[in-house]
Amino acid sequence: MRIFKFGGASVKDAAGVQRVSSIVKHFSKDDILIVVSAMGKTTNALELLVQYFLDKNEEACRKQFSLIRDQHLDLVELLFKSSKADDYRAIKAEVEEQFQHLESILETPAVGGFNRVYDQIVSFGEIISTKIISAYLNHDGFENQWLDARRLIRTDQNYRAARVDWNYSSRLVEEAIQTGRSFVIQGFIASDDHYNATTLGREGSDYTASVLAYILKAKELSIWKDVPGVLNGDPKVFEDTQLLQKISFREAIELAFYGASVIHPKTIQPLQERGIPLRVRSFADLKEEGTLISEGVALEPFMPCFIRKENQQLITISTRDLAFIAEDHLSMIYKLFHRYGLRVNLSQHSATRSAFCVNNDPIAGPPLIEELKQNFDLSVDGQLELYTVRHYNDAALAEIRKRGHILLEQLSADTYQIVIR
Ligand code: ASP
Ligand code: MG
Numbered sequence: 001m002r003i004f005k006f007g008g009a010s011v012k013d014a015a016g017v018q019r020v021s022s023i024v025k026h027f028s029k030d031d032i033l034i035v036v037s038a039m040g041k042t043t044n045a046l047e048l049l050v051q052y053f054l055d056k057n058e059e060a061c062r063k064q065f066s067l068i069r070d071q072h073l074d075l076v077e078l079l080f081k082s083s084k085a086d087d088y089r090a091i092k093a094e095v096e097e098q099f100q101h102l103e104s105i106l107e108t109p110a111v112g113g114f115n116r117v118y119d120q121i122v123s124f125g126e127i128i129s130t131k132i133i134s135a136y137l138n139h140d141g142f143e144n145q146w147l148d149a150r151r152l153i154r155t156d157q158n159y160r161a162a163r164v165d166w167n168y169s170s171r172l173v174e175e176a177i178q179t180g181r182s183f184v185i186q187g188f189i190a191s192d193d194h195y196n197a198t199t200l201g202r203e204g205s206d207y208t209a210s211v212l213a214y215i216l217k218a219k220e221l222s223i224w225k226d227v228p229g230v231l232n233g234d235p236k237v238f239e240d241t242q243l244l245q246k247i248s249f250r251e252a253i254e255l256a257f258y259g260a261s262v263i264h265p266k267t268i269q270p271l272q273e274r275g276i277p278l279r280v281r282s283f284a285d286l287k288e289e290g291t292l293i294s295e296g297v298a299l300e301p302f303m304p305c306f307i308r309k310e311n312q313q314l315i316t317i318s319t320r321d322l323a324f325i326a327e328d329h330l331s332m333i334y335k336l337f338h339r340y341g342l343r344v345n346l347s348q349h350s351a352t353r354s355a356f357c358v359n360n361d362p363i364a365g366p367p368l369i370e371e372l373k374q375n376f377d378l379s380v381d382g383q384l385e386l387y388t389v390r391h392y393n394d395a396a397l398a399e400i401r402k403r404g405h406i407l408l409e410q411l412s413a414d415t416y417q418i419v420i421r
Contacts, residue, residue: 004027006283016283127189131146207266310385385404389415
């Protein structure tokens with residue numbers, strides 16, 4: 001079985017959905033499991049809805065709900081109206097029914113904390129997008145069944161960052177696919193053991209696709225994107241970026257770790273464990289093969305890869321009595337970072353001073369800094385950028401160094417990192 005994943009950008013409008021149909025029809029001699037995200041920016045719109053709901057801002061809540069509902073119903077009309085009236089009526093009724101479910105959640109008092117409420121509401125983005133896409137594919141001659149990830153992918157109750165129960169989910173998924181050939185299922189969403197919706201973290205559809213590829217021992221996972229594949233840098237940030245044709249799993253994990261955003265960092269590991277190749281390819285051009293990520297291949301073409309992380313903070317910690325910063329201090333400091341959930345992107349140490357570059361987190365940052373201040377002298381530099389260059393050369397270093405005032409720089413055999421203002 002092939003696993004195809006289409007992200008929100010690929011299905012943001014009628015042309016996108018039609019494009020998905022032509023792609024899957026092109027591969028229709030194989031069985032395909034199609035994993036889909038919410039359409040366009042629907043997840044962001046639903047996040048706003050959660051906010052209004054919890055703020056008890058009824059007016060804004062109603063408006064936001066109608067906006068999301070109308071967008072989807074307009075799309076259904078564009079896709080189906082001109083053809084078979086029965087198909088149009090059926091999918092319109094299904095989408096309306098889903099919006100009624102959502103509305104009934106909004107009309108009852110919130111149950112549980114923010115994260116739990118978030119998952120119950122935000123998960124509708126994927127439910128509705130897959131309803132529409134599955135119906136359109138059937139309508140357009142690509143026979144498929146709609147699957148409900150909330151019935152098949154079981155997680156714990158760690159809402160918004162739920163962890164998959166692999167054994168349980170495997171059994172359910174394997175059973176479900178006995179009933180047909182090709183399927184459409186939601187990325188990003190799952191459920192706990194009471195069938196409350198859970199989500200796997202923003203941009204988590206890639207991860208769902210990878211989980212399903214693992215469970216089904218797929219021969220390949222293709223992630224269809226609105227870019228040609230994995231480039232050696234984000235074209236919005238760097239000039240003259242080039243397509244990487246081949247990347248090893250290890251390199252892909254490294255790139256994701258440093259902040260490359262093309263693939264969700266959790267995606268690679270399950271694939272690597274089963275040796276399932278991942279292809280990241282352009283949704284606009286079927287002839288282009290995109291990027292192949294697989295076991296052990298050398299980076300091809302071999303060239304520097306650039307990553308920028310914005311909104312960084314440099315926390316510099318020094319001892320008050322000029323004592324050395326020793327392992328016991330460091331272990332205490334790292335424990336605090338861990339407890340507040342802040343990942344250290346880069347660190348550098350001298351005798352009496354340690355610098356830590358972390359994401360600027362307006363919620364976890366301030367209390368962490370307060371706690372550190374109880375034991376150390378602290379200086380905090382905000383609004384910084386962290387650049388990482390894998391496989392650097394002299395020209396790459398020169399290009400990055402001139403981007404700003406250098407606060408910290410680090411070089412290892414294959415990776416260069418720099419914090420600048
Ligand atoms: N729709 C979700 C999000 O925007 C999941 C995804 O797109 O992968 O975060
Ligand atoms: Mg999305």
